[in-house]
Amino acid sequence: MIRIDSVTKRYPDGTVAVDRLSLEIPDRSITVLVGPSGCGKTTTLRMINRMVEPSEGTILIDGKDSRQQPVNTLRRSMGYVIQNAGLFQHRTIVDNIATVPRMLGWGKEKARARARELMERVGLDGSLAKRYPYQLSGGQQQRVGVARALAADPPVLLMDEPFSAVDPVVRKGLQDELLRIQDELGKTIVFVTHDIDEAVKIGTMVAVMRTGGKLAQYAPPAELLSSPADAFVEDFLGTDRGIRRLSFFPSAGLRLLTGPVVAVDATAEQIAARETAEAPYLLVTDVDGKPLGWSEPRQLTAGSVDIGQLLPYGRPFVAGTDSLRAALDCAVLSPTGWAVGVDTEGRVAGVVSQQAIGEAIRGAHAQGLTDAPVPDSKVG
Amino acid sequence: MDGFFDIPSDLQHSWLGLIGLHVREAGLPVLAGLLISLPLAQLCVRFRWLYPPVLWVTTVLYAIPSLAFFVVLIDYTGQTELTVMIPLTVYTLVILVPAIVDGVRSVPQETIAAATAMGFGPVRRYIQVQLPIAVPAIIAGLRVATVSSISLVSVGALIGNQGALGNLINDANIYNRPELAVNAVVTMAVLAILADGLLVVVRLLLTPWMPSGARARRAERPEPEVAAR
Numbered sequence: 001m002i003r004i005d006s007v008t009k010r011y012p013d014g015t016v017a018v019d020r021l022s023l024e025i026p027d028r029s030i031t032v033l034v035g036p037s038g039c040g041k042t043t044t045l046r047m048i049n050r051m052v053e054p055s056e057g058t059i060l061i062d063g064k065d066s067r068q069q070p071v072n073t074l075r076r077s078m079g080y081v082i083q084n085a086g087l088f089q090h091r092t093i094v095d096n097i098a099t100v101p102r103m104l105g106w107g108k109e110k111a112r113a114r115a116r117e118l119m120e121r122v123g124l125d126g127s128l129a130k131r132y133p134y135q136l137s138g139g140q141q142q143r144v145g146v147a148r149a150l151a152a153d154p155p156v157l158l159m160d161e162p163f164s165a166v167d168p169v170v171r172k173g174l175q176d177e178l179l180r181i182q183d184e185l186g187k188t189i190v191f192v193t194h195d196i197d198e199a200v201k202i203g204t205m206v207a208v209m210r211t212g213g214k215l216a217q218y219a220p221p222a223e224l225l226s227s228p229a230d231a232f233v234e235d236f237l238g239t240d241r242g243i244r245r246l247s248f249f250p251s252a253g254l255r256l257l258t259g260p261v262v263a264v265d266a267t268a269e270q271i272a273a274r275e276t277a278e279a280p281y282l283l284v285t286d287v288d289g290k291p292l293g294w295s296e297p298r299q300l301t302a303g304s305v306d307i308g309q310l311l312p313y314g315r316p317f318v319a320g321t322d323s324l325r326a327a328l329d330c331a332v333l334s335p336t337g338w339a340v341g342v343d344t345e346g347r348v349a350g351v352v353s354q355q356a357i358g359e360a361i362r363g364a365h366a367q368g369l370t371d372a373p374v375p376d377s378k379v380g
Numbered sequence: 381m382d383g384f385f386d387i388p389s390d391l392q393h394s395w396l397g398l399i400g401l402h403v404r405e406a407g408l409p410v411l412a413g414l415l416i417s418l419p420l421a422q423l424c425v426r427f428r429w430l431y432p433p434v435l436w437v438t439t440v441l442y443a444i445p446s447l448a449f450f451v452v453l454i455d456y457t458g459q460t461e462l463t464v465m466i467p468l469t470v471y472t473l474v475i476l477v478p479a480i481v482d483g484v485r486s487v488p489q490e491t492i493a494a495a496t497a498m499g500f501g502p503v504r505r506y507i508q509v510q511l512p513i514a515v516p517a518i519i520a521g522l523r524v525a526t527v528s529s530i531s532l533v534s535v536g537a538l539i540g541n542q543g544a545l546g547n548l549i550n551d552a553n554i555y556n557r558p559e560l561a562v563n564a565v566v567t568m569a570v571l572a573i574l575a576d577g578l579l580v581v582v583r584l585l586l587t588p589w590m591p592s593g594a595r596a597r598r599a600e601r602p603e604p605e606v607a608a609r
Contacts, residue, residue, distance in 0.1 A: 072499035086494030
């Protein structure tokens with residue numbers, strides 16, 4: 001465990017970058033430091049591997065003062081990923097990744113074999129091994145940066161705004177990849193970002209810092225969204241924290257109706273039988289059970305459904321796996337106000353109304369008062 | 381153009397001999413200048429305040445005419461090649477020091493931070509990261525220094541037989557043989573072009589990691605996304 005114990009960083013000109021900060025960073029989890037620019041989050045990160053020396057206070061790593069071992073030994077025991085990757089442009093990808101193992105005295109072949117293994121782990125094609133960094137896209141370079149940090153299998157990974165310089169689509173991919181790698185490797189990760197959405201998405205614990213290097217709140221993301229400590233944190237979380245908090249409520253509790261669902265090749269009797277008081281609309285599916293769109297029952301003619309006339313069904317949520325946020329989003333996107341739940345193959349599992357989702361949210365809130373939401377549900 | 385290669389005997393060298401002497405008198409000062417500039421530039425990078433005064437001194441030294449250097453040096457080193465090469469060495473500093481400083485400084489902050497975080501000490505970081513990345517800038521400086529040095533060797537004629545191809549111009553005057561001056565100028569120009577080309581080849585060999593000019597390699601980019609460096 002990394003323990004930051006009332007650490008202050010004061011520069012010679014009197015600026016205080018970090019002010020009596022205390023944090024306990026749990027093992028094998030992702031701890032995110034988040035805050036506006038100038039809040040001292042990067043300084044805090046760099047004090048952990050002593051790229052910045054604290055003015056006061058101590059940092060304990062597994063109970064030992066970080067100043068007890070030689071600085072370069074300490075640094076080689078912690079992987080470091082930086083914005084824009086900071087790759088060595090004069091070395092090939094495989095040699096970039098093999099840097100720390102080589103410094104630790106591994107043989108060339110062993111280090112390169114390890115590098116190739118890591119390329120696979122971070123989702124890079126082996127054919128890129130002999131390329132130089134300029135031949136890779138920004139997202140690929142960042143993956144190399146992660147692989148390089150993991151090369152010597154350090155227990156700790158320090159990540160300084162690693163995904164800030166890539167576009168949103170690539171960033172989402174990199175975040176998902178990081179969560180996947182973390183599931184496999186279980187590193188102690190300290191992650192700095194200014195993006196609260198990123199913090200909430202990947203963090204097991206989130207430390208919100210304010211200008212002047214003070215800790216504003218240290219909590220799991222769901223707790224941060226439900227009960228911000230003060231106006232600063234609430235403001236920093238943004239306006240739609242209520243909606244975002246729904247990401248932590250699983251959709252497994254929703255009661256899905258299979259009544260108002262008909263196949264496109266249904267007979268007139270089948271359509272008539274589906275016309276229930278439960279729903280004003282019927283969801284039409286193709287022969288495989290995948291959703292096509294909504295329709296009023298009386299506009300459906302057996303055998304000749306005009307697919308172009310169907311109302312859109314939004315973006316279906318995966319029933320049970322996705323969060324209530326995804327379910328609500330689907331209901332809001334459809335003009336009928338009903339959400340479509342699908343199984344992992346995309347076949348309709350059932351439909352649910354906005355009202356039912358609203359009830360589920362109220363139920364989850366009532367439950368949330370007694371026990372904390374499951375963090376596993378935040379994949380959605 | 382009779383006697384184009386018929387070198388007067390007072391020069392004590394064949395045409396090829398003159399070229400050899402010229403290359404030596406021009407090349408050694410550039411090498412010596414590089415050896416002085418590398419540590420000097422590193423000091424300027426580490427201690428920022430040192431760079432402006434160093435730049436000022438190298439510029440002032442560059443402004444001293446070679447004749448003035450010769451007058452002082454001749455008491456110590458005589459009418460030798462060394463007397464010619466010392467001022468030439470000094471002159472290269474004004475080009476090489478800024479080239480190396482700018483090259484080393486142009487290494488991205490992220491790269492330096494990443495190296496530090498991976499446990500590179502300052503010396504290892506300089507030799508294994510900063511210097512290799514500065515190679516294109518250093519070679520650009522070397523190209524200018526080399527070409528300038530090749531033309532400046534001629535002033536060696538002022539202290540007797542040390543101007544190499546420059547003495548040929550002097551002899552053209554003495555013996556009224558203008559073809560010797562043409563020979564000297566053309567040979568020096570060709571030498572300069574060859575030396576410059578050689579340095580370009582050295583740069584290409586040392587920097588396979590550079591995207592420069594390799595349009596074909598650019599096209600290989602797997603995604604259109606701009607690599608942020």
